[in-house]
Amino acid sequence: MTHTIIYLLIAALLSGMAGYSGMRALQHGHRSRWTVAWMLFSFIAQCAALGIRGELRGQCPLSDLGEILVFLAWSMTIFYLLIGSTYRLSLLGVFSAPVVSVMLWVSVLPGVMDPKPEKAITVEPWYEMHAALSVLSYGALGLAAIAGVMFMVLNKMLKAREVKSGLFLKFPPVSSITASMVRLTGVGTLVLSGGVFCGLLMPHEAGGSMAHFWAAVAVWVAYTTLLTIWQVRGMTPSRMALSVVTLFLVSLVVFAVL
Template identity: 50%
Template sequence: MDHWLLIFSTLLAAAGAFWGILSVRQGKRSRWTVIWMAGTFLLQLGFLTVRGQDRAACPLRDTGEILVYLSWSLTLFYLLIGPAYRISLLGVFSAPLVVIFQSTALFPGVLAVSPERVANTSPWGETHSAVSVLSYGAFALAAVAGTMFLVLDHQLKAHQMAGGLFRNLPPIRELLTSLGRLLWLGLGLLTIGIIAGLLMPRNGSMAHLIAAIAVWFAYAILLLVRAKRGLSGRSLSLFTVAVFVLSLAVFALI
């Protein structure tokens, strides 16, 4: 049952991305993207609930579960940030990322077919895993916003201001404000995750905790430089996307 929930949520995200891109090409701003993504979110939540019951723990025990949890977190922050700040086009950019993550999770061997129940769970350990991956949803959406800014910046410099995409992109200032808030939100959540990780019992390798601390420093330095010396929108967007991609690569290797 859980695999079918994941398949249907992936199809809904793909439909949202297709519908959104089609609307943009026609020069329209479709509200259907939000509805598609809301349906995706509910099915993701159903999947995670079923897996959590099977695991008797937070469903973050294999790569597939982590990817789905990250997709759920990304969708959650999109639904909170996008409509609230009238950046509905975030869904057109974030839905394909959800499709990529969840399609990867559906590859054979990535997601356990028969998940085993977890014994001797620690509240601090569960909090560390859940909140840390939740923070990556905020960082992922910040990277999406950064990508949107880079697309808008490219169109401005290329004088391509008549297309449907340009007309539907939000104002630069509004986009950068949302990007900054997402970075601060992600950093705050990651801080909580790291504190929980330091308090949890030591049962083996600390590689993930060390990687999380390294990611925290990378984002903290980025925000500190922005606050103290200032960064152009293009530089902030490039660094935001680069740090997110590099941090994903680090976690994939450990």
């Protein structure tokens, strides 16, 4: 078993512990103080795994599905650690930790990650920046989608008048969830803008790289349009939440089939 797999298994277990401790705390009606700590330790293990893969590749480790999943999990974790506490969304860890854990578990399955990656002879810096920023943006956009799911769960509980459950009492206010959902979408779109800009500067050659570039442009246009409608015309939070979740899932499917 390679050091990369060991670190990823540790990271998957730690993020799983984060989700478990958070759910246990909710069942007992109190706030978990360990969710952020477990996610922080998971983040450190993810950094170690990505560092090893980067040394093996001689470039940003985004050359196979396993590396992309790890990078995406890393991105979601770092945005949660930065934004989850800032906007009083510690409960976001309960929702995001299982997603991160699943990504890491899938990345270590046989055949998902190249066990013997070839080291790059030449590195195209603009392509590297385009790929890294594009995947990094999905960390924020993924958390925005999770915040959207939180909003829909809370909205459903309000309509059903389930206001005495432990889960409801631990939810942040609707306004905080909505604000964080919009902010995370904005941050993700901004980072994706950097990825698209770097894509414009990389060599334009036919092939998979250009297909991913145009897919990134399409996703950027979709999110920019959504944010513009929210700011200019206005949109109900429920519709915004549904749009953010749907757009994220559709964009994942687009990249998966390319």
